[in-house]
Amino acid sequence: MSNKPVEKKPSRFSIFKDVFNELKKVTWLTRRETVYLTGLVLVVAVFMGIVLGLIDWGFSTLVDKVFVGG
8 A cells, every 4th residue: 555645636627716816926017008019019010011022022023124034
């Protein structure tokens, strides 16, 4: 006979309690910080879209002139 302690099986809903307890520890952003950072992400995304679009257009034009001869 072994002397191992009997492990209690956790409840199937205990994960929700654990998640809720962890969310209490989170330092949430203020509304102002959230709006600022969202705007910043949108500006950077639009800027990068324009830059990548121009690079794509440039390469497309280059390929057309070099390989297609147009």
